Amino acid sequence: MTTDRKEPIYLFSEKQVAEKSALARHFLDNRTRLNENVDKADNFLVKRFYNLDHNAYLEGAVPAKYKELMGLVASVSLRCDDCITYHAIQSYRLGVTRAEQEEAINVALVIGGSIVIPHLRRAYELLTELYFA
Amino acid sequence: MTTDRKEPIYLFSEKQVAEKSALARHFLDNRTRLNENVDKADNFLVKRFYNLDHNAYLEGAVPAKYKELMGLVASVSLRCDDCITYHAIQSYRLGVTRAEQEEAINVALVIGGSIVIPHLRRAYELLTELYFA
Amino acid sequence: MTTDRKEPIYLFSEKQVAEKSALARHFLDNRTRLNENVDKADNFLVKRFYNLDHNAYLEGAVPAKYKELMGLVASVSLRCDDCITYHAIQSYRLGVTRAEQEEAINVALVIGGSIVIPHLRRAYELLTELYFA
Amino acid sequence: MTTDRKEPIYLFSEKQVAEKSALARHFLDNRTRLNENVDKADNFLVKRFYNLDHNAYLEGAVPAKYKELMGLVASVSLRCDDCITYHAIQSYRLGVTRAEQEEAINVALVIGGSIVIPHLRRAYELLTELYFA
Amino acid sequence: MTTDRKEPIYLFSEKQVAEKSALARHFLDNRTRLNENVDKADNFLVKRFYNLDHNAYLEGAVPAKYKELMGLVASVSLRCDDCITYHAIQSYRLGVTRAEQEEAINVALVIGGSIVIPHLRRAYELLTELYFA
Amino acid sequence: MTTDRKEPIYLFSEKQVAEKSALARHFLDNRTRLNENVDKADNFLVKRFYNLDHNAYLEGAVPAKYKELMGLVASVSLRCDDCITYHAIQSYRLGVTRAEQEEAINVALVIGGSIVIPHLRRAYELLTELYFA
Numbered sequence: 001m002t003t004d005r006k007e008p009i010y011l012f013s014e015k016q017v018a019e020k021s022a023l024a025r026h027f028l029d030n031r032t033r034l035n036e037n038v039d040k041a042d043n044f045l046v047k048r049f050y051n052l053d054h055n056a057y058l059e060g061a062v063p064a065k066y067k068e069l070m071g072l073v074a075s076v077s078l079r080c081d082d083c084i085t086y087h088a089i090q091s092y093r094l095g096v097t098r099a100e101q102e103e104a105i106n107v108a109l110v111i112g113g114s115i116v117i118p119h120l121r122r123a124y125e126l127l128t129e130l131y132f133a
Numbered sequence: 134m135t136t137d138r139k140e141p142i143y144l145f146s147e148k149q150v151a152e153k154s155a156l157a158r159h160f161l162d163n164r165t166r167l168n169e170n171v172d173k174a175d176n177f178l179v180k181r182f183y184n185l186d187h188n189a190y191l192e193g194a195v196p197a198k199y200k201e202l203m204g205l206v207a208s209v210s211l212r213c214d215d216c217i218t219y220h221a222i223q224s225y226r227l228g229v230t231r232a233e234q235e236e237a238i239n240v241a242l243v244i245g246g247s248i249v250i251p252h253l254r255r256a257y258e259l260l261t262e263l264y265f266a
Numbered sequence: 267m268t269t270d271r272k273e274p275i276y277l278f279s280e281k282q283v284a285e286k287s288a289l290a291r292h293f294l295d296n297r298t299r300l301n302e303n304v305d306k307a308d309n310f311l312v313k314r315f316y317n318l319d320h321n322a323y324l325e326g327a328v329p330a331k332y333k334e335l336m337g338l339v340a341s342v343s344l345r346c347d348d349c350i351t352y353h354a355i356q357s358y359r360l361g362v363t364r365a366e367q368e369e370a371i372n373v374a375l376v377i378g379g380s381i382v383i384p385h386l387r388r389a390y391e392l393l394t395e396l397y398f399a
Numbered sequence: 400m401t402t403d404r405k406e407p408i409y410l411f412s413e414k415q416v417a418e419k420s421a422l423a424r425h426f427l428d429n430r431t432r433l434n435e436n437v438d439k440a441d442n443f444l445v446k447r448f449y450n451l452d453h454n455a456y457l458e459g460a461v462p463a464k465y466k467e468l469m470g471l472v473a474s475v476s477l478r479c480d481d482c483i484t485y486h487a488i489q490s491y492r493l494g495v496t497r498a499e500q501e502e503a504i505n506v507a508l509v510i511g512g513s514i515v516i517p518h519l520r521r522a523y524e525l526l527t528e529l530y531f532a
Numbered sequence: 533m534t535t536d537r538k539e540p541i542y543l544f545s546e547k548q549v550a551e552k553s554a555l556a557r558h559f560l561d562n563r564t565r566l567n568e569n570v571d572k573a574d575n576f577l578v579k580r581f582y583n584l585d586h587n588a589y590l591e592g593a594v595p596a597k598y599k600e601l602m603g604l605v606a607s608v609s610l611r612c613d614d615c616i617t618y619h620a621i622q623s624y625r626l627g628v629t630r631a632e633q634e635e636a637i638n639v640a641l642v643i644g645g646s647i648v649i650p651h652l653r654r655a656y657e658l659l660t661e662l663y664f665a
Numbered sequence: 666m667t668t669d670r671k672e673p674i675y676l677f678s679e680k681q682v683a684e685k686s687a688l689a690r691h692f693l694d695n696r697t698r699l700n701e702n703v704d705k706a707d708n709f710l711v712k713r714f715y716n717l718d719h720n721a722y723l724e725g726a727v728p729a730k731y732k733e734l735m736g737l738v739a740s741v742s743l744r745c746d747d748c749i750t751y752h753a754i755q756s757y758r759l760g761v762t763r764a765e766q767e768e769a770i771n772v773a774l775v776i777g778g779s780i781v782i783p784h785l786r787r788a789y790e791l792l793t794e795l796y797f798a
Contacts, residue, residue: 031786034786034787034790035786037786037790038785038786038789040793041767041789041793043767043771045584045587045588045771045774046767046771046774046785048584049584049774049775049779049782052243052577052580053779053782055577055580056240056243056577060232060236061233061235061236062199062233062236066195066199067240069195069203070202070206070237070240070241071206071240073204073206073207074206074210074240074241074244074245075244075780077207077210077379077381078245079479080744083244083780100194102440102442102445103193103194103200104195104203106189106442106445107189107190107200107203108203108207109189109379109444110185110186110189110379110380110444110448111204111208111211111216111380111381112378112379113343113375113376113380113382114376114377114379114448114452114482115343115377115378115379115473115474115477115479115482116379117448117452118481118482120445121434121436121437124433124436124437125433127440128436128439164387167387167388167390170387170390171390173394174368174390174393174394176368176372178375178376178454178455179368179372179386181451181454182375182380182383182451185444185448185451186380186383188447189444207381208381210778210780213381215384216381216383216384235573235578239575242577242578242581242778243577243581243778243779244778244780245777245780246776246778247585247775247776247778248607248610248612248615248776248777248778249778250581251614251615253578254566254567254569254570255566257569257570257573258569260573261569261572297653300653300654300657303656303657303660304652304656306660307634307656307659307660309638311638311641311720311721312638312641312652314717314720315641315646315717318509318710318714319509319646321710321713322506322508322509322710323506326502327498327499327501327502328465328499328502328503332465333506335461335469336468336469336472336503336507337510339470339473340472340473340476340506340510341647343476343477344476344477344510344511346647348650349510349647349649349650363460365459365460366460366461368460369460369461369466370461370469373469373470373473374469374473376451376452376455377470377473377474377477377482378477476647505710508645508711508714509645509710509714510645510646511644512609512642512643512644512645512646512647512648513642513643513645513718513748514609514643514644514645514739514740514745514748515645516714516715516718516748517747517748519703519711520699520700520702520703521699523699523702523703523706524699524702526706527705584775585775588771588772588774588775589772592764592768593762593764593765593767594731594734594765594768594769598727598731598734599772601727601731601735602735602738602769602772603738603772605736605738605739606738606739606742606773607776609739609742609743610743610776615776629726631725632726632727635726635727636727636735639721639722639735639739640735640739641721642718642721643721643736644743
């Protein structure tokens with residue numbers, strides 16, 4: 001029971017996001033640098049996992065933008081700042097509004113509890129940078 | 134930045150779900166029995182938390198069906214069988230298809246890893262009962 | 267900076283608790299049976315860990331009853347039913363009231379979020395059995 | 400079964416704590432700045448959650464100081480540095496001694512294991528600053 | 533930097549393990565039944581994840597038996613009974629001794645803390661069945 | 666069923682590791698400084714836990730190098746950067762190759778999922794420093 005999957009269409013490039021938000025830029029630069037080092041190691045299983053990871057967020061029965069928001073909810077619940085930043089950026093690039101991001105974070109806040117609040121605070125700082133007119 | 138929220142419209146009642154799936158019925162009966170006991174305790178903070186929890190899944194900027202799927206993704210990632218059963222049932226009641234449920238679970242599987250697989254297996258058993266023609 | 271530690275004084279024996287609550291009895295019987303098997307293995311490091319664990323809940327700068335409630339809060343937050351049952355029983359044996367147990371669980375509910383609710387429901391069932399006049 | 404709740408009486412203000420400890424000051428400044436940004440977003444559910452969170456630590460059947468120590472134990476067990484710093488400061492402000500803080504951390508260490516040790520090390524650094532004569 | 537990987541050689545079949553231990557048999561039967569249902573769903577990403585999972589435990593730079601023990605340590609630390617049972621059985625099938633299994637569990641106990649003990653108790657019950665002469 | 670335990674033989678001292686890798690040096694310096702502060706507190710239970718922790722990784726039925734790799738797998742699965750750095754360093758000091766470290770991390774990646782990837786990226790940066798010819 002598998003639906004055809006295809007790449008989502010991004011409204012903004014990573015470069016555009018990096019120009020808009022210093023927090024996003026810092027994250028993306030660091031991630032690029034570290035991923036280049038992972039790529040050099042050329043580990044078979046890591047490459048396959050990255051590929052699987054990519055596949056999970058493609059357009060399908062569930063639109064890509066909601067998959068990224070699901071990734072955001074899981075990242076907040078599991079309390080991973082890098083993962084939160086990544087999925088908030090991806091959601092933004094797919095045209096998700098700030099109100100939608102906040103509602104997704106609210107689901108994670110209620111599920112995950114107050115232990116999630118330090119991450120919510122940092123996520124809101126990123127949202128303020130991304131959605132500043 | 135808060136959107137008006139309203140109750141979602143369910144396509145199926147809990148009773149209809151319980152008639153369709155023995156796993157769902159067992160869960161719902163048990164949950165009802167235990168919640169009646171919690172209600173009797175009449176704890177102020179617990180009641181307020183239940184109320185907040187209810188609010189997080191209302192129709193808003195994000196449609197209720199995607200909020201329930203977000204709840205499902207977080208529940209699988211955090212490995213809580215009761216929570217998985219609850220959100221899979223709620224998603225079903227809101228007209229979510231099996232393909233959509235599977236894609237949401239896939240996001241959680243990739244984020245949460247193989248430690249999630251025992252819960253995925255049990256979730257698929259529930260999905261098979263719920264979506265049996 | 268270590269305070270003298272001594273064994274707490276229990277108001278009720280495990281046997282008395284088991285007579286009052288079927289849930290407690292089931293847990294205690296199972297735990298005794300499994301611990302006998304662990305004891306037979308006579309593993310040095312496990313025995314030392316059990317000993318350390320025992321030490322952490324002795325009377326000290328913090329009264330034993332609050333330490334058991336701390337154990338309860340951590341157990342609810344970390345979502346371990348056996349641990350919750352154990353610390354709720356120990357708290358009861360030390361004279362903790364139901365109101366105190368509920369307030370401790372509330373701290374854990376707010377910290378841990380709705381993912382904690384299935385455990386809260388089961389904990390309330392145990393509390394109802396233990397504190398039934 | 401709800402006990403009257405009232406605000407606890409603090410022996411020290413946040414300002415006094417910030418003057419005593421550089422680690423506390425850094426945390427409090429950062430938290431204030433980020434919370435101001437969260438406040439500006441004016442999200443209904445977030446505000447209600449913050450309110451609920453506040454309620455969980457009021458004086459009640461369990462004294463506020465033990466509730467803060469419970470928050471500390473859960474924070475160490477769940478490994479959240481910001482949460483640890485917050486509850487250690489709150490405990491200090493309510494007159495909790497260093498010996499009491501250490502015993503609470505010990506409960507969390509035994510429950511949570513060695514994965515907790517990096518957080519314990521940082522917590523001890525804060526305690527040393529706070530309780531320096 | 534990838535080493536050639538090949539299937540490990542098992543000293544015992546799953547059938548032999550099931551004949552030796554009632555706990556193992558119950559787990560294996562249940563797992564087989566639930567996996568058949570997952571297979572029927574024929575979900576592309578789930579199948580790829582199962583395949584990746586299989587690859588992670590093949591003979592390589594680290595012998596398969598130590599990879600299974602690593603799986604056991606992670607499963608105990610993350611507190612997943614099904615995962616513990618699975619890796620304890622796989623380790624047994626690869627000729628791992630009881631002393632080796634206990635030492636692996638000890639690493640997980642010290643890392644994961646007392647919250648791990650209920651799982652350790654159940655793991656020891658399985659070990660006693662598996663290693664009974 | 667306890668095997669004789671003895672201290673492992675390290676191929677490299679902490680000092681040699683610190684000279685080879687800036688990341689390792691930064692971690693070791695910080696850990697030394699913070700541990701000196703913990704030592705000064707002279708807390709009985711903390712000292713006993715540190716001692717137990719030390720015992721869990723000694724040579725025994727499972728060679729010390731595989732115990733350190735088990736510690737690495739649990740640390741990656743539980744997502745603790747300090748713990749990952751510690752066990753990667755210890756493994757290096759015991760002669761573990763980079764291929765072995767990568768395979769251990771792969772077990773943790775598959776068990777723990779993509780939430781583990783930010784930690785994997787940082788771990789690979791450390792491995793690149795440690796294993797640079």
